[in-house]
Amino acid sequence: MPDQTNLVGENKLPDQAAAASGKREELHPVRYFIRFTLLQRYMHAIMFTTFLGLAATGLTIRFSTNAWAQHFALAIGGFGTILFLHKFCAVILSLEFLYHVWNIAVRVVVRKEKGLLWGPDSMVPNLKDLKDILGNFRWFFGRGPKPKLERYAYWEKFDYWSVFWGMIIIGMSGYVMWFGPFFGRFLPGWALNAVQIVHGEEALLAATFIFSIHFINAHLRPDNFPMDTTIFTGTQTEAEFKERHPEEYARLMAQGRLEQKITTQPPTWLMNFSKVTGFTAVLIGILLLVLSVSAYFRE
Amino acid sequence: MSPLGKLKKVWAKSLLSSKINQVRWSDAETNNPPNGSANLLAARFCLNGRGFSLFTTKQSRTKQPRLLSLAPIAIVGSMLLPAKQGSGNPAIPKGMLRWKVFVGGCALLFLASFSPAIHAQTDCLSCHGDVTMQDAAGHNVGVDGNTFHSSVHGTLDCSACHASIKAYPHPDHPQAVKCVSCHAEEAAALVGSVHEHSADQPCTTCHGTAHAILPKDNPKSAVYPLNIPATCGKCHGDAAMAKQHHLANVYPQYMDSIHGYAVSQEGLLVAANCASCHGSHHVLSHTNPESPTYKTAIPATCGKCHAGIRAQYVAGVHGTALANGNLNAPSCTDCHTAHTIGQPTMAQSTPMCGSCHQAQLSTYRDTFHSQVSNLGSYVEVARCSDCHGEHEILPASDPRSPVNPANLVKTCGRCHQGANAGFVKYSPHANPHNRHISPLLYSIRLFMVLLITGVMTFFLLHSLLWLIRSLIEKAHGGSVKGEK
Numbered sequence: 001m002p003d004q005t006n007l008v009g010e011n012k013l014p015d016q017a018a019a020a021s022g023k024r025e026e027l028h029p030v031r032y033f034i035r036f037t038l039l040q041r042y043m044h045a046i047m048f049t050t051f052l053g054l055a056a057t058g059l060t061i062r063f064s065t066n067a068w069a070q071h072f073a074l075a076i077g078g079f080g081t082i083l084f085l086h087k088f089c090a091v092i093l094s095l096e097f098l099y100h101v102w103n104i105a106v107r108v109v110v111r112k113e114k115g116l117l118w119g120p121d122s123m124v125p126n127l128k129d130l131k132d133i134l135g136n137f138r139w140f141f142g143r144g145p146k147p148k149l150e151r152y153a154y155w156e157k158f159d160y161w162s163v164f165w166g167m168i169i170i171g172m173s174g175y176v177m178w179f180g181p182f183f184g185r186f187l188p189g190w191a192l193n194a195v196q197i198v199h200g201e202e203a204l205l206a207a208t209f210i211f212s213i214h215f216i217n218a219h220l221r222p223d224n225f226p227m228d229t230t231i232f233t234g235t236q237t238e239a240e241f242k243e244r245h246p247e248e249y250a251r252l253m254a255q256g257r258l259e260q261k262i263t264t265q266p267p268t269w270l271m272n273f274s275k276v277t278g279f280t281a282v283l284i285g286i287l288l289l290v291l292s293v294s295a296y297f298r299e
Numbered sequence: 300m301s302p303l304g305k306l307k308k309v310w311a312k313s314l315l316s317s318k319i320n321q322v323r324w325s326d327a328e329t330n331n332p333p334n335g336s337a338n339l340l341a342a343r344f345c346l347n348g349r350g351f352s353l354f355t356t357k358q359s360r361t362k363q364p365r366l367l368s369l370a371p372i373a374i375v376g377s378m379l380l381p382a383k384q385g386s387g388n389p390a391i392p393k394g395m396l397r398w399k400v401f402v403g404g405c406a407l408l409f410l411a412s413f414s415p416a417i418h419a420q421t422d423c424l425s426c427h428g429d430v431t432m433q434d435a436a437g438h439n440v441g442v443d444g445n446t447f448h449s450s451v452h453g454t455l456d457c458s459a460c461h462a463s464i465k466a467y468p469h470p471d472h473p474q475a476v477k478c479v480s481c482h483a484e485e486a487a488a489l490v491g492s493v494h495e496h497s498a499d500q501p502c503t504t505c506h507g508t509a510h511a512i513l514p515k516d517n518p519k520s521a522v523y524p525l526n527i528p529a530t531c532g533k534c535h536g537d538a539a540m541a542k543q544h545h546l547a548n549v550y551p552q553y554m555d556s557i558h559g560y561a562v563s564q565e566g567l568l569v570a571a572n573c574a575s576c577h578g579s580h581h582v583l584s585h586t587n588p589e590s591p592t593y594k595t596a597i598p599a600t601c602g603k604c605h606a607g608i609r610a611q612y613v614a615g616v617h618g619t620a621l622a623n624g625n626l627n628a629p630s631c632t633d634c635h636t637a638h639t640i641g642q643p644t645m646a647q648s649t650p651m652c653g654s655c656h657q658a659q660l661s662t663y664r665d666t667f668h669s670q671v672s673n674l675g676s677y678v679e680v681a682r683c684s685d686c687h688g689e690h691e692i693l694p695a696s697d698p699r700s701p702v703n704p705a706n707l708v709k710t711c712g713r714c715h716q717g718a719n720a721g722f723v724k725y726s727p728h729a730n731p732h733n734r735h736i737s738p739l740l741y742s743i744r745l746f747m748v749l750l751i752t753g754v755m756t757f758f759l760l761h762s763l764l765w766l767i768r769s770l771i772e773k774a775h776g777g778s779v780k781g782e783k
Contacts, residue, residue, distance in 0.1 A: 064673035181717035189724025201747035
């Protein structure tokens with residue numbers, strides 16, 4: 001129960017939180033731990049804004065026969081604007097992707113950071129992820145305990161890699177369409193047709209996945225509802241840390257590195273900003289999801 | 300009012316009531332008689348049925364007497380003219396004008412006493428010239444002499460049309476006027492036309508009031524080219540009438556079309572009016588093979604003006620098919636519509652072509668071209684005609700066709716700068732839904748669909764089970780926080 005009290009308190013203003021939790025709060029002051037670096041938070045912010053822009057314009061093009069698509073296009077200035085915004089967001093996201101790859105390469109090759117490509121802090125899937133999947137399904141059916149997750153849950157790794165490969169596939173096919181005559185010199189004719197199918201379908205998968213599965217897993221499931229602000233503030237409470245990533249918590253504790261992760265409580269403005277921004281993004285995403293899925297099944 | 304003023308008023312009244320019907324100027328070209336007394340002597344005068352010719356001009360010898368009571372007016376007027384009237388002109392001594400007018404009036408009376416026989420038109424107008432005149436049944440039987448005289452029939456005796464009236468008094472119910480007695484050719488054309496059994500008088504319905512019919516080159520004529528749409532529109536712009544006869548209410552459509560605009564806004568005489576396509580007296584249904592609006596005749600009808608387009612159309616696949624009797628092939632109006640005259644450069648051209656070429660429209664819908672087209676707003680994009688041509692559409696096998704493989708680089712290159720042999724191998728009508736036509740693209744699409752279905756199914760199931768388990772845990776109040 002003390003954890004729940006802390007969770008409630010975390011969502012309120014500090015003085016309200018203190019008043020609500022009373023003496024217990026003083027005995028166990030809420031500790032905050034860093035989960036994401038400032039760079040990672042900015043990377044996510046750039047990615048989700050450009051992704052929303054790409055999805056809004058791309059789905060409008062994909063479902064161009066629908067009235068909502070035509071009204072949206074008309075409202076913002078027609079196809080010219082749609083395509084410009086789509087390419088604009090695409091270029092920014094592409095640059096971000098290249099920066100990310102370069103950043104990873106530097107960290108691996110130059111700084112020789114260990115654990116980035118393999119291990120508990122790595123995004124690379126490992127045997128534990130497979131065990132966690134099976135364990136989670138056992139837990140779903142009440143046949144076992146909830147698996148103790150490490151720093152990145154298997155669904156978070158799937159999010160990362162689907163976006164990673166999605167950007168390569170959607171990005172490359174997009175640039176082939178953008179510079180058709182150039183790529184036409186060395187690609188076979190069918191490839192020019194294929195890129196359009198691949199671009200559209202893969203992007204549809206990305207949009208539906210992010211706007212449903214990612215939103216549910218990260219924000220909308222009962223444990224996180226209504227909004228997990230960790231990616232915006234970069235911090236999580238000790239209770240959240242222990243609940244969501246118990247294996248990492250235990251590992252850091254055992255290594256004596258847990259104290260290094262302690263940080264201050266995020267300011268109230270940042271919490272409010274995170275909620276407003278996060279909710280706006282989620283609502284836009286859900287709207288696009290509903291429009292797209294209904295349009296897809298009417299095709 | 301002075302006694303003189305009173306007298307003038309009485310005189311003016313008598314002038315009006317004495318049916319001074321016409322001062323016809325010998326210059327027949329002009330419709331509006333010039334003002335001023337300078338031309339007075341050139342006029343022919345008529346006095347209440349007693350007409351005479353002042354000059355024996357060609358016209359004055361026709362059966363057209365004129366009536367004017369100028370002689371007595373001049374005589375009376377000379378007496379009423381104030382003596383100081385002439386003082387305005389120093390060349391004319393006082394009283395001289397009065398004297399001249401008096402003598403002139405007497406001279407007119409003298410000449411009038413030698414006037415020839417009674418003229419039929421003026422005889423009739425002495426009664427029927429009252430435009431408010433009504434017969435026993437309340438029908439208006441008045442004739443505005445001025446209007447009638449300037450009409451195309453203004454030189455005819457009344458009896459030329461009202462043939463049953465020989466003398467006065469005439470029967471109460473004279474026979475109906477038969478235009479056919481003179482206009483046999485037009486009447487013959489009317490036989491068999493859609494207007495043959497028109498309940499109204501077919502002639503006057505279009506040509507206007509019987510006594511006011513003007514020649515068709517007169518801008519005021521109901522059948523002047525610029526006035527024809529409004530004349531036809533009296534019936535064909537009436538929604539109730541259109542419904543009754545199972546016709547489209549075409550007048551508003553026409554008036555909004557480029558033809559209607561040219562006629563109504565630009566006053567363009569060569570622009571197509573109703574009669575240009577439908578003919579005038581022998582209007583036939585478009586289902587009648589002899590009609591100029593019958594499907595196979597339409598290219599020739601439109602080609603009367605659009606000769607260049609017609610030549611292209613006739614050379615293309617559509618024109619060839621229609622000429623070979625394939626009534627499914629489109630003629631001009633199938634794409635442009637008959638009365639609205641749509642602009643097929645707009646987005647609706649694709650469904651228009653697609654109404655026949657359904658498979659091609661379906662595959663076009665899958666392309667980027669179609670998506671741009673749908674979202675529109677001033678962005679140029681390839682629609683059917685941009686690649687296939689408009690009027691002279693040729694099969695891809697024809698070396699002249701823009702979609703012949705040899706011409707694709709040029710055709711695609713109109714929009715895609717740098718188009719090359721590799722680029723034009725793109726198939727704009729590929730069908731990834733059909734495994735026989737495009738097996739490779741079909742496989743790619745199938746893989747993508749399976750990928751979406753697989754991923755989404757797995758994770759939706761994952762989320763659903765997770766939700767159920769979370770709710771169960773919460774309901775049981777059990778802690779799943781991993782904390783003891």
